[in-house]
Amino acid sequence: RAIGSRRILVSGPGTGAETVLREIERACARYGGSVRRQSPPSGGERPAADRAGADTAPYDLALVLATEQALPVETAARADLRRHRGEGTGTLGEEGFALVRHGDVTTVLADQPGGLRYGLFHVVRLGESAFGPARQIEVHRPATRLRIANHWDNIDVHPVMGQVERGYAGGSIFWRDGALRRDLSRVGDYARLLAACGINAITVNNVNVHVTEAHLLTTRLGDVAAIADLVRPYGIRVHLSVNFASPVALGGLATADPLEQDVRAWWTETTRRVYETIPDFGGYVVKADSEGQPGPFAYGRSHADGANVLADALAPFGGVVHWRAFVYNHRQDWRDRSTDRARAAYDHFAPLDGQFRDNVILQVKHGPLDFQTREPVSPVIAAMPATRLAVEFQATQEYTGQQRHVCYLGPWWSELLRFAPWGANGDTVADVAANGGLVVVSNVGDDPFWTGHPLAQANLYAFGRLAWAPELDPAAVLDEWIDLTFVPSATSDPDLLRRTLHEVMDDSWRTYERYTAPLGVGFMVRPGNHYGPDVDGYEYTPWGTYHFADRDGVGVDRTRSSGTGFTGQYPSPWSDRYESLQDCPDELLLFFHHVPYGHVLRSGTTVIQHIYDTHFAGVEQVAETRRRWERVAGLVDPAVHARVTERLNEQLRSAQEWRDQVNTYFYRKSGVPDAHGRRIH
Numbered sequence: 001r002a003i004g005s006r007r008i009l010v011s012g013p014g015t016g017a018e019t020v021l022r023e024i025e026r027a028c029a030r031y032g033g034s035v036r037r038q039s040p041p042s043g044g045e046r047p048a049a050d051r052a053g054a055d056t057a058p059y060d061l062a063l064v065l066a067t068e069q070a071l072p073v074e075t076a077a078r079a080d081l082r083r084h085r086g087e088g089t090g091t092l093g094e095e096g097f098a099l100v101r102h103g104d105v106t107t108v109l110a111d112q113p114g115g116l117r118y119g120l121f122h123v124v125r126l127g128e129s130a131f132g133p134a135r136q137i138e139v140h141r142p143a144t145r146l147r148i149a150n151h152w153d154n155i156d157v158h159p160v161m162g163q164v165e166r167g168y169a170g171g172s173i174f175w176r177d178g179a180l181r182r183d184l185s186r187v188g189d190y191a192r193l194l195a196a197c198g199i200n201a202i203t204v205n206n207v208n209v210h211v212t213e214a215h216l217l218t219t220r221l222g223d224v225a226a227i228a229d230l231v232r233p234y235g236i237r238v239h240l241s242v243n244f245a246s247p248v249a250l251g252g253l254a255t256a257d258p259l260e261q262d263v264r265a266w267w268t269e270t271t272r273r274v275y276e277t278i279p280d281f282g283g284y285v286v287k288a289d290s291e292g293q294p295g296p297f298a299y300g301r302s303h304a305d306g307a308n309v310l311a312d313a314l315a316p317f318g319g320v321v322h323w324r325a326f327v328y329n330h331r332q333d334w335r336d337r338s339t340d341r342a343r344a345a346y347d348h349f350a351p352l353d354g355q356f357r358d359n360v361i362l363q364v365k366h367g368p369l370d371f372q373t374r375e376p377v378s379p380v381i382a383a384m385p386a387t388r389l390a391v392e393f394q395a396t397q398e399y400t401g402q403q404r405h406v407c408y409l410g411p412w413w414s415e416l417l418r419f420a421p422w423g424a425n426g427d428t429v430a431d432v433a434a435n436g437g438l439v440v441v442s443n444v445g446d447d448p449f450w451t452g453h454p455l456a457q458a459n460l461y462a463f464g465r466l467a468w469a470p471e472l473d474p475a476a477v478l479d480e481w482i483d484l485t486f487v488p489s490a491t492s493d494p495d496l497l498r499r500t501l502h503e504v505m506d507d508s509w510r511t512y513e514r515y516t517a518p519l520g521v522g523f524m525v526r527p528g529n530h531y532g533p534d535v536d537g538y539e540y541t542p543w544g545t546y547h548f549a550d551r552d553g554v555g556v557d558r559t560r561s562s563g564t565g566f567t568g569q570y571p572s573p574w575s576d577r578y579e580s581l582q583d584c585p586d587e588l589l590l591f592f593h594h595v596p597y598g599h600v601l602r603s604g605t606t607v608i609q610h611i612y613d614t615h616f617a618g619v620e621q622v623a624e625t626r627r628r629w630e631r632v633a634g635l636v637d638p639a640v641h642a643r644v645t646e647r648l649n650e651q652l653r654s655a656q657e658w659r660d661q662v663n664t665y666f667y668r669k670s671g672v673p674d675a676h677g678r679r680i681h
């Protein structure tokens, strides 16, 4: 609408600019318009705008997207950018852009075509307001270089895990019936979608690399190349999860010992072939010595030895290894209180700081355990100043309702990214990840709504936006997503729709927390599929995930003074805050301390009463959410409304089940009745 019959100038080198042009054509077509392409005159003739002199105005331009070099005219926008650079802004880099509005022309300037693409998506987000009154120059650059979606997809359907491990959105968008899908149209759409969120890389197979998937590195490499071709126009690079034992499994060698010359040669040659086929290949992801995956421990080598071999093979081509820090003993003796799974990543990796090559990125889960609803930040993030670190988040809602429950994770991730491990004036988690990357386990599949629960799309969007700009307010990010997804202005009551979606989603992660495991204790889920409550399900297993509830109290003593010493893995001030029973944040109390049920929280309530109160409140909030959703029945696509309604019904059922099992369990253990006399079975 804002552009009408006026002109759009897109100017920049290569396929990057072509992608932007195509996006504009699609956008115009969507609103009933069309685009007549007009190439700049060639053969020594200078572009029309240039001949005419100083500004774009005579050409009736509404929107300009150009790399600075390729801008055919000297415009006010370029002058602004120059001035801005003079003030120390520096370059915009591969992906950054500047947005300026002068008179009635909106200009996106970039150094590289990638910046034009992100600039265009920014204009789309702004909508009509990008064409409003003049505005000051805005400069946008990603805070984090690598912003990656990991897919836990298998080519074959795994007998236990299915096709997408921990996938709640149908089958894989890449693989079907043991092969690359014939119809890959969704992959192209996915690339657009990722680029629009700000994500610039993907892995296309599970971190648990089974036999079929291991061959993606060699005999099935053509499949990876086909995916890379589809996502490249959107600036998305493809990485691959590889099996550490590939030299044996694929190369027929007798060993995968990283210090063996044959093994090094195998990785070098294999990697050279990968780059021959996919010149912009991103690199490898490795889960080693973890949950049954092979690794360097089998040969008495360290994880630095293991990672460096792969890194050396990738280095000549600019590739990186994401080496996962999720290494722990999953066969521990539950009777032995001295081992603590939370300690494992730090114990394994912190001593190796400084030993990794520059192109090794240690990929650390955000918490010390495993994507629970609430965990402290992993101490590894503050322990390895000489190592590039990437922080891993989980959009696929393994432990947060499996895309049957509404759980907008933006507020949680924002809190984690802003966390300052060295205290208020020190670097944040986002700062630490700037040079390594932020990784999200994708929640996308071949489901008609992409993510099973239509509202779970917001999590992928929020990850991309926060990875680009961690300082963004997650509620504002949600607003963007609502406007882009539901186009509220197209409905009869846009305010009601927007307000309702905020009411349903803003606090949904905390609501989920209220009716599930309390105060940071975690893992009260059903073993195996991890859905629904089973308070003692993991209590006597070898997985290292315990709550130690007995008749007197609950929680894991991870203090230095009397527990596992885990608090000592944090720098000051957090090591002392977590150590102290008085100062430890309530929401993490049971992660760090074993306390009696009568222990009074900082909030003034006892632990047992807090458990009862939050569980009753959580269920009421879900019931309220369902009522609110009914109000917008006429305002959204009926199919979306119906799917969300169906999920909310299940969420309410499940929340009641959680409430009843958790409350009853603690009532029976403690014998303490609810102070408000509510019925506990």
Ligand code: BDP
Binding pocket: 165, 166, 207, 208, 287, 291, 326, 370, 371, 398
């Ligand atoms: C756990 C999942 C498991 C993954 C593992 C991992 O239950 O399926 O393989 O994490 O991240 O959360 O490697």
